[in-house]
Amino acid sequence: MIRIEDVGKRFGEGENLFEALKSITLEVEEGECVILSGISGSGKSTLLSLIAALDRPSSGKIVVEGELVSKLPDLHASAYRAKTIGVIFQHFNLIESLSVEENVIVPLINSGLDMPAIRKMAEQSMQRASILHKASQDVASLSGGEKQRCAIARALVNDPKVILCDEPTANLDRENSLRFIDTIQKLNQAGKTIVIATHDPLFEALPFESRVIHMADGMIGKHGE
Amino acid sequence: MIKQFIGSAAFLMVVTGMAVGHYLSADKISHKKAFSDVVAVTGIVSPSLSTAFYEPAFLGEEIEHPASPQMQSLNRMEFVYAE
Amino acid sequence: MLSRSPFLHFLTLLLFKQKSKHLGIMSISVVMIALVSAVLFISSSLQQTLQDTLDEQADFTVTRIEAGRPVSTPLAWADRIIEIEGVSQVAPRIHGRYFYAPREESFLVVGIDFFDEQGSKALESLVKGIDLKQFFAEESMIVGEGVKAFLQKHYYKDTFSFKTPRGQFKKVKIYEVLPGSLNLLANDMIIMPIGLAREIFGLKEDEVTDITFNVPNDAEWDNVIGKLHLVDYEIRVVEKREVEKAYENLYNYKGGIFLILYIIALLTLMLILYQRYAMVYSHERKEIGILRAVGWSIRDILKLKFYETMILVMSSFVIGTVAAYGYVFVLGAPILIEIFLGGANLENQVQMIPEVSFGTLGSLFLLYAVPFFAAVLIPSWRVAVIPPKEAMR
Ligand SMILES: Nc1ncnc2c1ncn2[C@@H]1O[C@H](COP(=O)(O)OP(=O)(O)OP(=O)(O)O)[C@@H](O)[C@H]1O
Numbered sequence A: 001m002i003r004i005e006d007v008g009k010r011f012g013e014g015e016n017l018f019e020a021l022k023s024i025t026l027e028v029e030e031g032e033c034v035i036l037s038g039i040s041g042s043g044k045s046t047l048l049s050l051i052a053a054l055d056r057p058s059s060g061k062i063v064v065e066g067e068l069v070s071k072l073p074d075l076h077a078s079a080y081r082a083k084t085i086g087v088i089f090q091h092f093n094l095i096e097s098l099s100v101e102e103n104v105i106v107p108l109i110n111s112g113l114d115m116p117a118i119r120k121m122a123e124q125s126m127q128r129a130s131i132l133h134k135a136s137q138d139v140a141s142l143s144g145g146e147k148q149r150c151a152i153a154r155a156l157v158n159d160p161k162v163i164l165c166d167e168p169t170a171n172l173d174r175e176n177s178l179r180f181i182d183t184i185q186k187l188n189q190a191g192k193t194i195v196i197a198t199h200d201p202l203f204e205a206l207p208f209e210s211r212v213i214h215m216a217d218g219m220i221g222k223h224g225e
Numbered sequence B: 001m002i003k004q005f006i007g008s009a010a011f012l013m014v015v016t017g018m019a020v021g022h023y024l025s026a027d028k029i030s031h032k033k034a035f036s037d038v039v040a041v042t043g044i045v046s047p048s049l050s051t052a053f054y055e056p057a058f059l060g061e062e063i064e065h066p067a068s069p070q071m072q073s074l075n076r077m078e079f080v081y082a083e
Numbered sequence C: 001m002l003s004r005s006p007f008l009h010f011l012t013l014l015l016f017k018q019k020s021k022h023l024g025i026m027s028i029s030v031v032m033i034a035l036v037s038a039v040l041f042i043s044s045s046l047q048q049t050l051q052d053t054l055d056e057q058a059d060f061t062v063t064r065i066e067a068g069r070p071v072s073t074p075l076a077w078a079d080r081i082i083e084i085e086g087v088s089q090v091a092p093r094i095h096g097r098y099f100y101a102p103r104e105e106s107f108l109v110v111g112i113d114f115f116d117e118q119g120s121k122a123l124e125s126l127v128k129g130i131d132l133k134q135f136f137a138e139e140s141m142i143v144g145e146g147v148k149a150f151l152q153k154h155y156y157k158d159t160f161s162f163k164t165p166r167g168q169f170k171k172v173k174i175y176e177v178l179p180g181s182l183n184l185l186a187n188d189m190i191i192m193p194i195g196l197a198r199e200i201f202g203l204k205e206d207e208v209t210d211i212t213f214n215v216p217n218d219a220e221w222d223n224v225i226g227k228l229h230l231v232d233y234e235i236r237v238v239e240k241r242e243v244e245k246a247y248e249n250l251y252n253y254k255g256g257i258f259l260i261l262y263i264i265a266l267l268t269l270m271l272i273l274y275q276r277y278a279m280v281y282s283h284e285r286k287e288i289g290i291l292r293a294v295g296w297s298i299r300d301i302l303k304l305k306f307y308e309t310m311i312l313v314m315s316s317f318v319i320g321t322v323a324a325y326g327y328v329f330v331l332g333a334p335i336l337i338e339i340f341l342g343g344a345n346l347e348n349q350v351q352m353i354p355e356v357s358f359g360t361l362g363s364l365f366l367l368y369a370v371p372f373f374a375a376v377l378i379p380s381w382r383v384a385v386i387p388p389k390e391a392m393r
């Protein structure tokens, strides 16, 4: 479960001060699929990064799975990212010089597991993201869709409870986008909590139960359902 | 990769071991003995290195010491870094 | 066991897959370390050998000086020196440089006395199977390797004709060649009976080059020096400790040419380290951000960078020093040795005795490793502490 209470995020100081998020309050139930939609610059990515503890809110608090994410010290924040969260970034953020499998194992390196166990988990994850056939290929030579599937495999490898996706279909053609939605549906059925930031209309009418939340100007406006 | 790494580490270790072995097995004592024999025979300790060729200071200058006409004295440094 | 460690797996993965990133810095470091340590090896080996031979040197050497110039020393002084209290082993010597005029090269000709018991014994152990009687009876000489090579090149096979100051030619047979391991001392040396040497230098019967002697009791030294000046006002005394001091500076790595080498090496090191420092911000910033985003803590990042740097530093240092060791003590330091030997005299194939000053090598390691670690760890830490979202942008 994700609980966001009165969260604000400001960038810069003085004249350059910019309020990217203004008093956001939001609750996402366990196993729910939430679509954050809104135009570019409305603060979707910023909100996701706060949930993932990749940045800290300027005010308010965020609680994920009973943990006060907004105040975690580094060591705990890292552990939280490693165990609870799987993120699929807008630009994938893969390490280009490594192969698919090598990218997928990165979150598990410091997990305390030994290499054979890590390899097995990576294989399962790549299977789920249907990228196993490219396991030993270097990321730099993959197509956009394949890169995204690699990113999905990396996000899933630690079996996280919460999956965050930032513009997952921005760099994909229609066929790959539908394929992605298919994957999301399966994950949702498996009980994962999913938050997707997007302005792709495809997500407005998903073939499974979801909640669309509109964002504009760093604020949430209820819409649709 | 890990095999390559262990391979390279082992290679470096072997090479270092060879150098250390060479260092330890060098016969320094008989070397030292030979050098002290030379000194005992000749009484000369100056190394056989470059020596500056000393031109007479002015035309017609006589060279007084027939055995070492152009030698600089021992406690001068120039002869080592000459040329 | 080791191969099951995910950390080591990932570390080696990054090292090998991103080797182009490290290769430039590595190779420059290796060359610099090899150069500096080669110089250190050469100087410590030469210094050690010279120091060893110095122990054998006589305590005092006296020559005659006339208007500041060395002239031949009267043999009569020897008898007067013997009379000084505390003096022992007085030995008149004849030696000097014989210039081979056409090429401006010179040999060091040393005359030795058949009746010098200690010297004869040493000569027997130096040249195995030498027949002393035969050597002293004939007009023959024992030459260093450099002399032999030089004579060979100028078509003198077994004999060489010296030109005496009286204008006569003196044909001398090569009796034996000294082993190459003595080249540092004996490369340009010619050992011959003292009478022959006297003839070649044109010294009179009552003249020698100089006179050496020992004073076993150090406390007597200043006293003896005082008495020596009473022998003749034209006397010049060279003490062993003066010579020692000169040798201390001889191959001192702090001096002259080498200071320049060290400055160049240091500048190069600073340059490549600056490049490495900048690289963390430019190339590795995003990578660190990604690692942080998928759950690596600041400590994990620093650990990765620390071990990565350690492997690079250790391997480049080991490669550099071992290469320098092989170059100096196995190959004999071709080219570089020229700086030490100078080019004025006979070509010298010096064989160096392995001698490593581990203290200096240790400081060299620190001088290299500490800035290297700092140049990687400081920027890595500064990138790691910024929020991952910012680092990945
Ligand atoms: N580090 C930062 N410094 C200053 N302003 C920032 C920073 N990060 C984000 N912003 C601003 O915050 C606002 C929200 O950014 P955000 O990335 O959340 O938008 P978004 O809704 O994800 O847009 P898009 O759909 O284009 O990805 C933008 O106007 C952006 O310029």
Ligand SMILES: [Mg+2]
Pocket: A044, A045, A046, A090, A166, A167
């Ligand atoms: Mg965005």
